[in-house]
Amino acid sequence: MSGLRRKVAIVGAAETDRLGTLPEHSRLSLHAEAARKALADAGLKPSDVDGLFSTVAGPNELSEYLGIVPRYVDGTGVGGCSYMIFVRHAVAAIAAGYCDVALIVHGESGRSWIDMEAPGTPASPAGQFEAPYGVAGAPTSYSLPVLRHFHEFGTTKRQMSHVPAATREWALLNPKAIMHKAGPITPDDVMASRIVCYPFNLLDCCLVADGGGALVLVAAERARDFPRPPVYVLGSGEATAHRQVAMMRDFTTSDSSRVASADAFREAGLGPADIDHLMLYDAFSFTPMLFLEDLGFVARGESGPFVADTSKRADGRTIYPTGPGGKLPMNTNGGGLSYCHTGRYGMFALLEAVYQLRGEAGARQVPDIETSLVHGPGRQFAAAGTVILANR
Numbered sequence: 001m002s003g004l005r006r007k008v009a010i011v012g013a014a015e016t017d018r019l020g021t022l023p024e025h026s027r028l029s030l031h032a033e034a035a036r037k038a039l040a041d042a043g044l045k046p047s048d049v050d051g052l053f054s055t056v057a058g059p060n061e062l063s064e065y066l067g068i069v070p071r072y073v074d075g076t077g078v079g080g081c082s083y084m085i086f087v088r089h090a091v092a093a094i095a096a097g098y099c100d101v102a103l104i105v106h107g108e109s110g111r112s113w114i115d116m117e118a119p120g121t122p123a124s125p126a127g128q129f130e131a132p133y134g135v136a137g138a139p140t141s142y143s144l145p146v147l148r149h150f151h152e153f154g155t156t157k158r159q160m161s162h163v164p165a166a167t168r169e170w171a172l173l174n175p176k177a178i179m180h181k182a183g184p185i186t187p188d189d190v191m192a193s194r195i196v197c198y199p200f201n202l203l204d205c206c207l208v209a210d211g212g213g214a215l216v217l218v219a220a221e222r223a224r225d226f227p228r229p230p231v232y233v234l235g236s237g238e239a240t241a242h243r244q245v246a247m248m249r250d251f252t253t254s255d256s257s258r259v260a261s262a263d264a265f266r267e268a269g270l271g272p273a274d275i276d277h278l279m280l281y282d283a284f285s286f287t288p289m290l291f292l293e294d295l296g297f298v299a300r301g302e303s304g305p306f307v308a309d310t311s312k313r314a315d316g317r318t319i320y321p322t323g324p325g326g327k328l329p330m331n332t333n334g335g336g337l338s339y340c341h342t343g344r345y346g347m348f349a350l351l352e353a354v355y356q357l358r359g360e361a362g363a364r365q366v367p368d369i370e371t372s373l374v375h376g377p378g379r380q381f382a383a384a385g386t387v388i389l390a391n392r
Contacts (some may be wrong), residue, residue, distance in 0.1 A: 005267060008091040009223035009230035010389070012042025012216030013354040015347075016107070019211035019340040020178050026115035028065050030107030030212035031057050035066060038214035043227045044101065051099025053086040056108050056344060072099040078240055079378030080281060083215075083346035084385025088236035090217045100218065106347035107212030114210075126244045138283065139197035139205060141245040141380040146199055146286045148251035153301035155289075157199050159308040161190035163285040164203045164337045166307070166320035171334025173324065173364035178207055179338040186318070187308075190285070204285040206336035206345070213347040215354070231357045234371070235268030235388040237261055245380035252301075254377065256384035257294040261375060264386035272296045275388070276369045277356055278322075278330040279349035281376030282337050288322075288330065291375055295386075297328065329366045332356060346376045350387065357391040 014037035016022075016030055025033070031054065039045060052059045052070040059073035074089050076082055083106055090102035109116050121127055126135075135141050149155045168185045171177035185203060193202040223230035237260035242248060249255055265271055272295060280288035280295075289303035298306045311319045322330035333339040333352040340348055353372035355361045375386045 004091050004095050005234050005269065006232045006390075007220050008094050008217050009220045009232045010215050010217050010354055011223055011226040011228060011230055012038040012044065013214070013351050014038040014041045015176070015213040015351055016211050019176060020209050021111050022109070022210040023112040023114060025109065025112070025210060027107055027109045028057055028061070028115060030109065030210065031062055031105050032065055032107075034107055034212035034214040035103060035105045038216050039103070041228060042216040044216065049101050049103045051090060051093055051102035053090060053102060053104040054106070055082045056106060062105060070099070078383035080283070080344040080346045081376040081378040081383055081385035082344065083350055084236070084374055084376060084387045085238045087215070087217070087233060087350065087387045088238055088385065091233050091236065094217060094219050102217040104215045104217070104347070105212070106214065106344065108342035108344060109210045110342035111208045111210050130244055130246050135246065138380070139200050142284045142287065143197050143200060144245055145248065145251040145290065145381065149286070149290070150199070152252055153304070155301070155304035157191065158187060159304035160199070160204065160285045160289065161187035162307045162310065162320055163282065163288060163322070164190050165318070166323035166326070167282065167331045167335040167337045169320065169323040170332045170364055171338035173362070174334050174339060177334035177339040178209060179334060182338075200284055203337075206283045206341035207338070209340045209342050211340050211342050211348075213351050215347070215350060229358045229391060231354050232390050232392070233387065234270065234390050235264040235266070237263030237267070237386040238384070240378065240383035242382050244382070248381060254290060254294050254381040254384060256382065257291055257375065257377065260384040260386045261295045264373070264388050268388040270371065270388060275371050275373045276329070277332065277353065277366050277372040278328060279332075279353050279372065279374040280330060281345055281349060282331055282335040283341065283345065283377075285337065287377070290381070295373070295375060324364070332361065332364050332366060346374075346385065349374045349376060353389050357389055
């Protein structure tokens with residue numbers, strides 16, 4: 001895969017006009033709006049697309065809805081990281097000549113639940129072997145690795161509460177973030193919010209919203225022909241290790257994350273020290289902490305002390321290590337905790353990386369940025385996808 005480094009670029013990127021509670025939009029209409037906006041961002045029209053990548057709406061129904069007949073389709077659905085994996089697959093498809101213009105689309109009525117399919121049934125493996133023991137939703141399943149991490153490494157709820165506080169600081173700088181006008185929060189506020197499922201309080205949990213987004217990719221030699229600055233794919237990785245959280249080999253690490261990120265770093269010819277900006281999927285406050293360890297940004301068991309190592313600005317405001325002014329800018333759109341989370345968040349993490357690398361992030365722009373890493377899980381740490389991007 002090292003031969004694919006910088007061979008493909010993202011030339012179009014957009015989210016839907018609004019994010020939040022959108023009962024007037026169906027799942028399909030959110031896809032269509034995001035696709036239309038991303039194509040317009042690239043100066044293209046739907047008929048230019050010959051590669052279609054989608055999962056919440058499968059490529060067959062989405063191609064009909066958009067009025068196109070793509071010659072390459074991919075409906076890989078492994079959860080929220082499907083969109084990072086789509087980027088990897090689009091790079092390979094374009095390099096192989098299977099398509100010329102790849103459109104990756106996400107749309108989800110995660111809050112209003114318009115035109116959405118019902119979740120798993122009692123007959124499913126999770127319904128049979130987890131639900132009877134109280135593991136029946138994301139807060140309950142994501143809590144299990146956290147408690148094991150607490151037990152093995154001494155990580156604390158107090159340390160974990162710094163993650164939502166840091167991402168809220170970014171959201172205050174992002175007008176599109178759902179919590180943009182909600183004001184700052186502190187670790188104390190996180191700890192004082194109502195309990196959802198121990199050890200998660202309300203502010204430890206992601207938002208539940210409607211919205212969508214899309215990306216357009218082409219071969220790098222064409223990238224300069226488009227209106228926006230190109231963002232090049234340097235490396236990518238994918239893996240899947242199990243189906244449900246109870247089957248994790250070790251609750252304190254994600255095997256799929258380690259495999260996917262190692263492949264991405266190897267393909268890009270980079271390491272953690274070369275990354276200027278991080279988008280780590282934050283379905284819950286602990287989720288990016290585990291990824292900081294699995295991807296090698298901190299030592300195993302050290303994510304708690306790292307995120308809690310704060311300092312003070314001259315005006316008395318807290319500087320979080322991953323927040324504005326911190327040493328490792330992470331989740332700069334406000335993340336799933338304060339920006340938007342529709343159920344499958346990966347597309348929004350990719351979009352923010354693109355905006356940052358194009359210099360279009362406004363007040364939250366990370367200075368002198370050249371590289372960004374986007375990583376996330378599929379379902380409960382089961383699958384993983386990693387993408388490393390650059391603006392050179």
